[in-house]
Amino acid sequence: MSDLLVPGKPSTPGSSSEGPELHLPAIVVDAGEQTARRFVEFFLVGIRNKNTRAAYTQAVRQFLEWCDERGLQFGSISSLAIAAYLERHPGSAPTIxxxxxxxxxxxxxxxxxxxxPANPAAEVKGPKHRVKIGKTPVLSDEEMRELxxxxxxxxxxxxRDRALIATMFFSFARISAVLAMKVEDYFPKGKRYWLRLIEKGGKYHEVPVHHKVEEFLDAYLEEGGLWDAKGTPLFRTTVATTRKLTENGLQRQEAWAMIKRRALLAGVNxxxxxxxxxxxxxxNYLKNGGSRDNAQKIAAHQDVRTTALYDRRENNISLDEIERIRL
Structure with a gap:
């Protein structure tokens, strides 16, 4: 629990003197035990997704520190105070x-x-922000082949690295869903293999495996001796430079570092x-005649507008049109 809370006065309601001491923001502690307990419950009971929990923890911590520095009490925080905090926030519109x-x-x-008695943030409005094209870097088909x-x-x-990258590319899966897979989540159904994924919001999702991914995963599992390691992470870390797999799953930061290293070595973006x-x-799927509706289903997006953010076909069209301008 200590990684959810921020330094301040010792405060965990009902905690004993044994074990690690937990801390809450001073402004919450000063509001009383009932408030402090409810505050802890918000993070541990009210938020189940660990990524959302981490992001909300940081956001609430920064806000309450700002309030505390200005001598505000928890029960007296007003919509005006929240608006003032957002006004001076240095982050981008999405962050705010x-x-x-x-x-x-x-x-x-x-x-x-x-x-x-009431939510002071209920009527506070954030900055307008409309996104039509996502900012995620996209590799061309040639770059993907080179990589x-x-x-x-x-x-x-x-x-392992080839199988991981190919799995994300051919299944449109989020990195968190891929890294959370166990060996048993690559499974046969009929004549083909499928992937079992838990996507954003805990959404259960199954997707058939592309024949190239099947080839890459089979080679990885065979070399790693993982076929019978059911219930253990599919994509694993290694012991230093020994190239020996551990029983621990790769984390997102480790996957990010691997991708950066592989992209640099391949000479791609x-x-x-x-x-x-x-x-x-x-x-790639849409360029080859796939529909957005089906892309949405494969990617397990809630809204087709989210899928549209990943559609970069217009990038090439725009460049072709610009090149029509000649002197």
Whole structure:
């Protein structure tokens, strides 16, 4: 729990003197034990997704520190104070709106628990922000081929990296869903293999495996001796430079570092990141006649407008048109 909370006065309601001491923001502690307990429950009970929890923790911490520095009490935080905080926030429009969502959700939880009579953030508006094209770097088809072919697959690490990148590209899966897979989540159904994914919001999703991914995953599992390791991570870390797989799953930061290293070695766009292959795969699919509706289903997007953000076909069209301008 300590990684969710921020330094301040020792405060965990009902905690004993044994074990690690937990801390809450001073402004929450000063509001009393009932408020402090409800505040902790917001993060541990009200938010189940760990990524959302981490983002909201940071947002709420920064806001409450700002309030504390100005001598505000938790129960007296007003909509004007929240608006003033957002006005001076140095972040981008999406970041500010995320912070507002976190603050609004936290206060709504307090109202529901009877701690506050009303939500001071309910009517506060964030900056307008409309996105038609996503900012995620996309690799061209040629770059994708160069990246995959440049990976040394004479050892299990190369086989793992190739399989991981191909899985994201051909299944449009989020990095978190791919890294969360167990060996048993690559499974046969009929004559083909499928992937079992838990996507954003805990959405259960199954997608058939592209024949190239099947080839790459089979080679990785065979070399790593993982076929019978059911219930263990599919994509694993290694022991230092020994190229020996551990029983621990890769983390997103480790996958990001691997992708940066592979992109640099292959001489392709080094801005590539964990989400690049989701966007690149969707763009490739649509260029080859796929529909947005089906792309939405494969990617497990809630809204087709989200899928549209990953469609970069217009990038090439725009460049072709610009080249029509001649002197």
């Amino acid at each position: 709106n995320q912070h507002l969502a976190a603050i609004r959700s936290m206060f709504a939880w307090m109202v529901k628990g009877g701690i506050l 995959l072919s440049a990976i040394d697959v004479s050892h299990v690490v190369g086989l 080094t801005d590539a990141c964990n989400h690049t292959f989701r966007a690149s795969g969707i763009t």
